[in-house]
Amino acid sequence: MNSLLPALAGGALIGLSAVLLMLAIGRIAGISGIVGGLFTGGAGRPGWRLAFVVGLVAGPFAAMLFGAPLPEIGIDASVPVTLIAGLLVGFGSRLGGGCTSGHGVCGLARLSPRSLAATLTFMTIGAAVVFIARHLLGA
Amino acid sequence: MRLLTALASGLLFGAGLSLSRMIDPSVVLAFLDFAAIPDGAWNPALVFVMAGAFLVTASGYALIFRRRTPLFAPGYALPGKRAIDGRLIAGAVLFGLGWGLMGYCPGPAIAGLGFGPAKTWLFVGAMLVGMALHHLLIERRRAPATTSGAIH
Numbered sequence: 001m002n003s004l005l006p007a008l009a010g011g012a013l014i015g016l017s018a019v020l021l022m023l024a025i026g027r028i029a030g031i032s033g034i035v036g037g038l039f040t041g042g043a044g045r046p047g048w049r050l051a052f053v054v055g056l057v058a059g060p061f062a063a064m065l066f067g068a069p070l071p072e073i074g075i076d077a078s079v080p081v082t083l084i085a086g087l088l089v090g091f092g093s094r095l096g097g098g099c100t101s102g103h104g105v106c107g108l109a110r111l112s113p114r115s116l117a118a119t120l121t122f123m124t125i126g127a128a129v130v131f132i133a134r135h136l137l138g139a
Numbered sequence: 140m141r142l143l144t145a146l147a148s149g150l151l152f153g154a155g156l157s158l159s160r161m162i163d164p165s166v167v168l169a170f171l172d173f174a175a176i177p178d179g180a181w182n183p184a185l186v187f188v189m190a191g192a193f194l195v196t197a198s199g200y201a202l203i204f205r206r207r208t209p210l211f212a213p214g215y216a217l218p219g220k221r222a223i224d225g226r227l228i229a230g231a232v233l234f235g236l237g238w239g240l241m242g243y244c245p246g247p248a249i250a251g252l253g254f255g256p257a258k259t260w261l262f263v264g265a266m267l268v269g270m271a272l273h274h275l276l277i278e279r280r281r282a283p284a285t286t287s288g289a290i291h
Contacts, residue, residue, distance in 0.1 A: 003160065003182070003184050004183070004184060004187050006158050006159055006160065007159045007160070007161075007184040007185075007187035007188045007191070008187045008188070008190065008191040009158055009159070009191065010154075010155040010156065010157070010158035010159025010160070010161065010188055010191065011155065011159055011187060011188035011189060011190060011191025011192040011193075011195075012155070012191040012192065012194070012195045013151050013152070013154050013155030013158060013159075014151070014152055014155035014156065014159075014188070014191070014192040014195075015155075015191060015192040015193070015194065015195025015196040015199065016151050016155075016195055016199075017148045017149070017150075017151035017152035017155060018148075018152075018192070018195075018196045018199070018200075019195060019196060019199030019200065019203065020144060020147060020148045020151065021144070021145065021148040022199070022200060022203050022209065022215070023199075023203050023206075023209060023210060024140070024141070024144035024145070024148070024209060024210050024211050024212075025141050025144060025145065025209055025210075025211050025212040026208070026209035026212040026214055026215035026216055026217075027212075027216055028216070028217070028218070029148060029152060031152075031244075031245040031246040031249065032245045032270070035245060035249070035267070035270065036270045036273075036274070039270055039271055039274040039278075040274055040278060047141070047142055047145075048141050048142060048145035049145075051141075051142040051143075051145040051146040051149065052145040052146065052148055052149035052152075053149060053249060054146060054149060055145070055146040055147065055148065055149020055150040055151075055152070055153060056149040056150075056152055056153040056246070056249050056250050057149075057153065057249060057250060057252050057253045058149075058150060058153060058253065059149060059150045059151065059152060059153015059154040059155070059156065059157060059250055060153050060154065060156070060157035060162060060250055060251075060253060060254065061253060061254075062150050062153070062154050063153075063154035063157045063158050066154075068154070068157055068158045070157065070254050071157055071160045071162055071163050072163055073162065073163050073164070073251050073254075073255045073256060073259060074163055074164065074165030074166075075164055075165070075241070075256060075258045075259070076165070077164075077240065077241045077258065079258070079261065081240055081241060082241060082258045082261050082262050082265065083261065083262075083265045084237070084240065084265075085237040085238075085240040085241035085243060085262060085265070086237065086241075086243075086248075086261070086262040086263065086264065086265025086266040086268070086269060087237070087265045087266070087268060087269040087272075088233050088234065088236050088237025088240070088269065089234055089237035089238060089243065089244060089245065089248075089262075089266050089269065090237075090245075090265065090266035090267060090268065090269020090270040090271075090272075090273070091230075091233060091269035091270070091272055091273045092229075092230045092231065092232070092233030092234030092235070092236070092237060092269075093230065093234050093244075093245060093270075094230070094269070094270050094273035094274070094277075094278070095226055095229060095230030095233060095273055095277065096226070096227050096228075096229070096230020096231040096233070096234055097218065097220070097226075097227060097230065099234060099244050099245050099246070100238075100244045100245075100246065101152075101244075101245070101246050103231075104189060105189065105192045105193065105196055106196060107218075108189075108193055108197075109192075109193055109196035109197040109200050110197075110200060110217075111197075112218070113221070113223060114218070114220060114221065114222075114223055114227055117223045117227065117228065117231070118227055118228075118230070118231040119231075121228055121231035121232060121235060122231045122232070122234045122235035122238060123171075123235070124235065125231070125232050125234075125235025125236055125238075125239060126171045126235045126236075126238040126239035127171045127172075127173050127239065128235075128239065129171075129235070129236055129238075129239025129240055130168055130171040130172050130239050131172070131173070131174055133239075133240070134172055134174070135174050
């Protein structure tokens with residue numbers, strides 16, 4: 001239970017972030033959309049996208065002020081796997097119109113069937129990859 | 140105010156990822172490892188993160204959409220597409236492959252740039268290349284009418 005209360009509270013903070021962005025500027029808090037829009041130019045001026053990204057990078061340090069220490073970041077993946085994963089996540093999130101935040105949080109909150117389909121798909125595929133890597137290949 | 144509120148929203152998002160430890164890809168992989176449920180090694184934290192985010196976002200959105208417009212913009216930019224098409228599923232499959240390989244998705248990777256290891260930067264760099272490739276190979280070839288899913 002010790003890790004589940006911070007998980008719930010952290011999720012609520014992510015929800016507050018999404019609510020604030022929609023209330024203030026009418027935007028979905030989907031990270032791949034916000035960052036990917038920097039390439040397309042998106043609709044309107046890009047300044048808010050950069051401001052959000054600056055906040056996102058500073059967020060873990062802001063949490064320290066409220067007593068949440070910086071978590072460890074555990075990465076076992078090799079350099080080639082890291083590069084392949086990054087390419088797939090970048091390309092796939094843009095092709096599918098969203099990632100864990102845009103579809104998994106904001107889209108589900110709007111009860112969007114597209115977001116539900118996308119979320120179920122990437123959860124299933126992600127779980128399948130982990131199963132193959134950990135239990136079939138025994139990595 | 141647009142920039143300030145976007146900055147504050149990013150701060151909340153990054154703080155939430157840190158507090159919930161979703162910023163750590165090993166925690167995400169431990170969630171995706173459903174075969175570990177019988178051993179008791181499964182980490183259900185992501186379910187609680189999504190539940191907390193869903194409750195706040197769904198109730199917040201419901202209140203917000205009573206307003207005709209956002210506070211500092213002329214309209215809401217909401218995805219207008221409704222159909223579940225091949226592009227959506229193909230994208231989600233590719234995304235899921237990358238997510239499952241490493242446990243990283245865009246938010247946690249970017250939020251970890253300030254204190255993460257070099258591989259966090261490597262992942263974000265590759266992710267930006269992937270996004271740029273999508274823009275060059277697919278987005279720019281589509282008719283302008285279909286490139287934007289936004290309704291204003």
